[in-house]
Amino acid sequence: MFSKVTTLPAPSATEKAVRSASHPTEQQIASRAHQIFLERGATPGLDFDDWLQAERELTAAAAKRHDAPKPSAASAAPQANSRSPR
Numbered sequence: 001m002f003s004k005v006t007t008l009p010a011p012s013a014t015e016k017a018v019r020s021a022s023h024p025t026e027q028q029i030a031s032r033a034h035q036i037f038l039e040r041g042a043t044p045g046l047d048f049d050d051w052l053q054a055e056r057e058l059t060a061a062a063a064k065r066h067d068a069p070k071p072s073a074a075s076a077a078p079q080a081n082s083r084s085p086r
Contacts, residue, residue: 024058032058 024032032054037047 024055024062028058029054 029051033047033050036050036053040046040050
């Protein structure tokens with residue numbers, strides 16, 4: 001017997017960018033986990049907890065950046081100098 005295989009469409013470039021923007025890299029997590037380790041006095045034994053905390057913080061920060069309102073084109077455009085050079 002044969003089973004039917006359903007192929008899903010590949011995610012768009014935008015979907016990939018959003019996913020990667022909201023998920024920190026291992027290097028980013030490791031760096032933040034090390035900062036947390038140092039901030040709590042460099043006591044060993046809580047490396048997994050430090051990792052999870054770092055991952056939560058970085059993921060929340062990335063989601064916050066992603067959800068932040070973008071400036072409109074008019075407000076982002078440089079302002080022209082009203083005085084002419086003499």
